[in-house]
Amino acid sequence: MTPPRRRKPTGSSSGAPLRQLGQARRSQLVTTYGVGALIAIENESFIIAGHDSWGTADAPKVYERRLSQLLGVQYFRLPPAKDPEKALDGVRVHRFPNYYSCPKCSELRGFAAFNPKGSRAVCEPCAEEKLVPARFVIVCEKGHIDDFPFWEWVHRGADRERGAGRCVLSLRSVGASASLRSIRIGCGCGVPEVSMEGAFSKRVLQDLGIGCRGRRPWLAGNTSEVCSEVPRTMQRGSSSVWHPLVQSALSIPPWGEREFAIAEKHHLFGKDEGYIRTYFSDRMSALEQIGVTIEQVLAAVAAAKEVDPAGSEEAKPIVQRYSTLRRQEFEHMVRGNPEQSSAEWQPFVCEEPRGKEEDIERLADLGVEKPMLVKRLREVRALSAFVRGELPSEADPDDRRCDLRDQNSEWLPAIEVVGEGVFLRLSEPQLREWERDELVLDRTEQIRGHHLDVLRKRAPKEARASRAPESHVTARQLLLHTLAHAVIIEWSLDCGYSASALRERIYTDHDMAGILIYTATTDSAGSLGGLVAQGEPGRLWASIAAALDRAQWCSNDPLCMESEASGAESLNLAACHACVLLPETSCESMNSFLDRGLLLGDPRTGLKGYFAVRG
Incomplete structure (x- = not known):
């Protein structure tokens, strides 16, 4: 700012x-x-x-048809x-919050009370203009947020009717520390002064008879709704106050290319032939500049009905729809898409590298199939909702997701990233043989068990009774995720990119095992042009070999490798900031579901890592 x-x-x-x-x-x-x-x-x-x-x-429209259909909007806008x-x-x-305090006289009151005439807020007795917003707020698991109930807090156990609406509150800090015990709340009605100690306990507000008022101050009119949740106290600047739910998609053929891009930008999908011909009767220049005919646009509109029939995806759960979106990306990167047009009309270019045969064989000896060079890609990241309190998970009920607007809207805020990347796959036969190993399954089950505990704890009681939560954790997912982290760290040290300028995209399923590492920043670091060069078979083999050697030892070993649980919610095993953790903006899973042991094995237990025997 x-x-x-x-x-x-x-x-x-x-x-x-x-x-x-x-x-x-x-x-x-x-x-x-x-x-x-x-x-x-x-x-x-x-x-x-x-x-x-x-x-x-000044909020340009952004189009990404697959993502817009996933999220139920027509398009996106840049902020x-x-x-x-x-x-x-x-x-x-x-x-927000409404409460402010004066740093000189310590008076605590609503912001409007400091400027009753509508002028700039100022504490009149002190002539102090730099008022301090309240440090504490209360939130509930359904995303509501409200001012901390200072009056109720200081009047606990006292006659609350005596001074209601007439008390003058004060907030002061005593002593040199910034602990909650040193923050004192007082009242002019004479009740004893109390500290903020204990305000963060889970049930303290419930014990005081304070419930959630369902306030949503980010919406027009500060609308409220009925809520039965018990609120909790949080610091105003805490990261737990707001967790974004960001969904992303790569622009892959046919969407975003030539006639499909024209049809999308002019809102022609779903229109009939007569409308389209009339529409372009005085707009032929829009077609001529890229060498597209009206017939090609008509064919694109007709093909769209077959590629994505109306209503075919909406009935599916969003997790399943997002899985379909990922599979489409994986298939197009395996297939490739040679360059045929400019970046404006072909946002996705994916080609095979021209490496030596012996380099490709060395990669095969590692268990890595022929890589693909993604020389041009476009990613759209959209903010679809947010949650407060606990980090979001697959078991969260729908009512935990907070709406971004008060009225129905045909768009969501989003950003787009244009860059490059390297895509690689693991050998499916070798991977299937490895993931059947008993020790691999046992080690995977440790993380899977911890994940199931998290899902059960967060799932609503009625959902727990009707069906058991499911975990997506598999041995191949842990392997791919840890490999992606190791390679990103190696490239950040070897080719000049910072780790925060790179991002992973994991493709995993029973018959899908690939990773895409790509530039993930909207500034100049995303256009340096050096990442694709790392995908040439010779360099890629050297990078993976060096990444595996680096991951073989951690400065926190043997504690790191022998750990039974690590990371948030115990969702990692052998993974720490000294070995494979990344900046969280680079990781799809907030640095969870990682284990170096599955890469190279653990001689202590006899665990065989996927890359235990290397060429």
Whole structure:
């Protein structure tokens, strides 16, 4: 964020004045400061409003048909980006939390109480303008968020009716520490001053008779809904206050290419032939510039009905639909897609490397099949919802996912990344033989068991009774994921990319075993052009061999290799920050489901790793 620029207020469509507060990168408005997230700007705090309130004049449309159908929208938009000196509207925010305190006199009250005449907030007795937003909020597992109940907290055990609505609260810090015990809440009605110690206990608010009010301050009108959950206290800046749910897809043929791109950008799918011919009667230049005819557009519209019949995917669960999306990407990378047009009209180019036969044989000896060079790719990442509290999981009920808008909308906020990558597969026969080994199955079952415990704990009680949760953990998934991390670390050390500039995409199923490592940043690091060169068979063999040698030893060994459980929720075995963990922006699974033992084995137990015998 840049410091806010003070500007003369400008009018909104509702007549209320608008004030420009600051700036954020477009990618941050999907991954860090998306709808429902809290953002601190100088000495104020706000919550990002629903995207149906955003100004869209400078929010270009983004199309990715497979992802839009998965998420039930027509298209996506990049978050608004304007010249700060000319900006009239953009991403809206609402003030939250409502409680502020004066750093001089310690008075604690609602923000509006500091500026009853509608002027800038100031503590009048102290003439203090730099008021401090409350440090604490309460949230529930259904995503509602509210101000911490300071009045109820300080009046616990006292006659709550005596000073209700008339008390003057205060918040002060005593001593040199920043512990909860040193934060004291007082009241002008004479009840004893209390500290914030114990406010983070899970059941303390329930014991005080405080329930969730169902507040959703990020939506227009601060709408509320009935909620029976028990809220919990959190720090306003805690990462647990907001977890984004981001879905992504690669643009693969036929979508996004030539006539399909024309049909998509002009909203022609589902239209009849007469409409399309009339539409292009005075727009022929749009076709001529890429050498496409009306007949080709008509054929694309007709083919779309066969490739993706209307309503064929909507009835399936979203996890199953996302699995179908991944399988389509895997099949196109195996098949390849030679370059035939410019980047604007062909966002996906995937070709076989021209390596020496002996280098390809050396890769085969490692158990790696012929790689593919993804010389051009486009990824769209869309913010579909968010959750609060615990990290999201497959067992979460639908009502835990918070909506991004108050009204139905035909779009979602998204960003697009254009870059390159390397795709490789493991040998299916060798992989199937390896994953049948008893020791491999036993080691996999350790992580699978921990994952099932997490799913059971988070699943609703009624769901637990009707059906047991399922875990996606398999030996090949753990192997592919750990290999991807090891290779990313090796490339970050060998070819100049930072680990945060690379990203993994795992393709795993009973007959699918591949990984795509690609540039994952929207800045200049995504266009250096050196990643594809690492996919040439000779270099790739050297990179994988070096990555395996590096992963063979960890500075935390033997503790790391002998660990029975590690990582968040005990979803890792032999994996730590000294060996295979990555920046979380580079990992699809938040650095979970990793184990070096499955790569190279464990002589202590006799476990045979997939790469235990290397050429």
